[in-house]
Amino acid sequence: MGVESIVVSGRDAWLKAYARGDSRRLTLGLLDAVVRRLDIEALRPPPHPGGGAAKRIEARRIAELAALGVRVPRVLGEGDSTLLLSDLGTTLAARLRDAQGDPVRIDVLTTRVIDAIAEAHARGAYFSQLVPRNITLDDAGRVGFIDFEEDPLDVMALPQAQARDWLLFAFGMAKHYEGRTDALAGLLSVALQRAPDVAAHAGRVGRLGGLARALGRLGRSARQVAHSILVVRAATVLPMLLVAALLWDLIEDGQLELVQLLF
Template identity: 35%
Template sequence: MDYAPPPDYAAFLQHQLTQQQAGVASYRLGGAQVWLKRAGPRHGMGRYRVLGAIAGALRLDVLRPIPNLGGRPAIATEVRRLRELAARGLRVPRVLAAQEDGFLMLHLGGPAQHTPSLADEMNAAVNAGPEAVLALWRQGLQALRHVHESGACLSQAFARNLVRCPDGVMGYIDFEDDPAAVLPLPQCQSRDALCFVHSTALYLRMAGALDDARPVWQDWMQACPTAMHAVLAHSIARMGWLRHLPQSRRLGRDLQRARAAHDLLTPHA
């Protein structure tokens, strides 16, 4: 039986970085599917100062924006975070090789195997009714709890960054920033929860599952560690003004998401 040596990932990365134009691209290498992510242009800090001022005015540190400078710093952060989270036993893409301008990671499924995001799954399940959407939403909450019980947090815990691996396990992607570098862990984990709710509550509303989801959220929040529970309770109380947002589709998806999130987080909305 012929023996095929493992691919030289570092050499492939070094060569392909000089050829690849896109920020992220997929390749077949040694019978596996891999992704190469290259450094993009550095980001300006203006938008972060504005968002930081808004969060400060509302006295909500949990919503304080996490600077992502892009370029080489973002690559270094993502490589470090992927390795740290993998060491905690979390399902994240495995880093195969890395250098300052980019890194190579293994696809979370086999070659050509689809790994849909939780956002895509929930959107597709809306027509199946409230139970189908609620079941997926519960799985997302469980995936967050798994991260938090490991002593970690995500970067942007939106449903688009939670992906379904072929074996059914929920994986996590997109780690260009590190909230724990600027916020205490209870605030980082509360931020995860609020980002998740913001990105999923509208699917629950569309499926008619919002009322059933509300006690699920309350139970999940009650089971949080004391410090995290306190941060969430304070944040939700400060966000009460969201109830004044209209639900009209004409005012855009973002406002719809914010209003649906408020109605989910508030026991008697």
């Protein structure tokens, strides 16, 4: 997949091209096998078809989310395996980098995004890879969401997909709250505790507390997961939800040896 910034009629836009096939099929299959063994359906990876199929999924999901009143890009044009999408503003990842060292500013950004996620969930929405690089905030403070070339409902129910959203969001935010996990937990707690169906599904990972204690002895990514676990444990009735984010990090960096901890 490639994304190119262009200007259309004087406005910023993005040309997104979808690569064919999925080079991560092996690791995705491994992840699916692991979470099936653990009976944690909310963490099953959705299929990644690539090419025109991925484009069609993204176009459909954008239309579905827009119909629910969620701020997503407009489709300005399309080809066989491309979409031309409107710009929604700066990513949360970039905003957080700019706010580094300013906890008050970070908390303001986090609160705004948590509120937007919770509101979208209340309307029946769910996302995909809900990490800071796929969340936007424009100069007016409006929160938007991007990147939908997979559909979690292909392999799970809506409450599980929403639990997956919170999992990936908290995992992505953990590095910005090192030493302040209690602050992130406090910001997340109200939204999470208002979603009992989501909590019921995500709570299945609560039995993995022993693994959480081991994470701190591993590398940076694992320590980040451990911080996230502390956040969720403090925030809601979803103890240990974030431990499985280690598996998602596996997809990103290919460190297959981390999965051995689960067996």
